[in-house]
Amino acid sequence: MIPGSLLHNLKVTPLDAGWYFSGIVENIAEGVDNLKVGDAVHGHLQYSSKTKQGTLTDYITVPASECAKIPEGINMDVAAAVTTEALTAIQAMRDKGGLSKGKSILIIAAGGVVGTQTQAVQIAKVLKAGSVHAVCSTKDASNATKLGADLVIDRTKKAITKALDAASYDVIFDTTGKYAMKKGGTFVSTIPNITDYPPFSWIVGIATGKHSKSLMVKCNRQDLELVGEWMKAGMTVPIDSVYDIKDIDDARERQESGKKSGRVVIKVADGW
Ligand SMILES: NC(=O)c1ccc[n+]([C@@H]2O[C@H](COP(=O)([O-])OP(=O)(O)OC[C@H]3O[C@@H](n4cnc5c(N)ncnc54)[C@H](OP(=O)(O)O)[C@@H]3O)[C@@H](O)[C@H]2O)c1
Structure with missing residues (x-):
């Protein structure tokens, strides 16, 4: 419910930007026994106004419970890129939507970054969903199919509202904030809405049978380790381009160009 710009403005000045990270452990607090100096780790800073540091810098300090070792064979660019969206x-899908073995899911905006060129599709398959339907534009359709979607609805050719009308899904995952489930099931959005929170959610649930939820992602070691396991098993994370921090203007331009396919990564290690 707090726009990103406000989160940024609440940070200390001068502004320290950046949320995702991968790097090498340089120092460690007493009592941390799951990491050692020299380990390669990744994660993202918590999306909270309490976060006062940014990751586009040489050093950050993070709780050991909010980062995980990068699995062998996964490079630092991919490791940083995978964190928030996965x-x-x-x-x-799992915690808010209750997606589990055999359940059906519709993923709206499967070609986006949270979809991470349909990464949500890959994760839904790993969670053993019974059927995974993906909504995206023509440009992302073949990738969604390749990564395991059982049905791809091309939103440029077919109205999605029909699928929502059918209400035949256990879970709908929408990262656009533009849709709502018509009846039954659980609807999860990355865009918070007032009706997702008690007491409004209870009233809507009782009156319509619809369960609408939204989330604010939290970085934690267990989920990062799960993602690491899945990456070792072949889950892909597309990288569009990699820039040095001294070329940050070019990176921003690429990020905002509308032409990128996958993540834009910025390397801080070689300095400004
Ligand atoms: N709450 C959280 O914890 C959290 C975490 C991460 C992200 N987010 C938020 O989630 C949102 C999505 O993030 P993102 O990084 O995935 O964005 P993104 O990469 O810009 O992707 C947006 C996607 O939405 C699709 N889209 C746009 N309009 C649509 C419509 N009317 N119907 C169906 N699909 C439509 C686009 O597909 P086309 O190519 O078809 O236009 C595109 O694939 C952002 O607002 C982000 O801030 C929230």
Whole structure:
């Protein structure tokens, strides 16, 4: 419910930007026994106004419970890029949506970054969903199919509202905030809405049978480790481009160009 710009403005000045990270452990607090100096770790800073540091810097300090070792064979660019969106997809579908073996799911905006070129589709398959239907535009359709979607609805050719009308899904995961489930099931969005929170959610649930939820992703070691396991088993994370921090203007331009396919990664290690 707090726009990103406000979160940024609440940070200390001068502004420290950046949320995702991968890096090498340089120092460690007493009592931390799951990590050692020299380990490669990744994660994302918590999306909270309490977060006063940014990751586009040489050093950050994070709780050991909010980062995880990067599995062998996964490079630092991919490890940084995978964090927020994979965790968002897991926490939305599994924790908020209750997606589990055999259940059906519709993923709206499967070609987006949270969909991470349909990463949500891959995660829904790993969670053993019974059927995974994906909504995206023509440009992302073949990728969604390749990554395991049982049915791809091309939103440029077919109205999605028909699928919502049918209400034949246990879970609908929408990252656009533009849709709502018509009846039954659980609807999860990454865009918070007042009716997702008690007491409004209870009233809507009783009156319509619809269960609408939204989430704010939380970085935690367990989910990062799960993602690491899935990446070792072949889950893909597309990287569009990698920039040095000194070329940050070019990185921003690429990020906002509308042409990127996958994540734009910025390397801080070689300095400004
Ligand atoms: N709450 C959280 O914890 C959390 C975490 C991560 C992200 N988010 C939020 O989630 C949202 C999505 O993030 P993102 O990074 O995935 O965005 P993104 O990469 O810009 O993707 C947006 C996607 O939405 C699709 N889309 C746009 N209009 C649509 C419509 N009317 N119907 C169906 N699909 C439509 C686009 O597909 P087309 O190519 O078809 O236009 C695109 O694939 C953002 O607002 C972000 O801030 C929240």
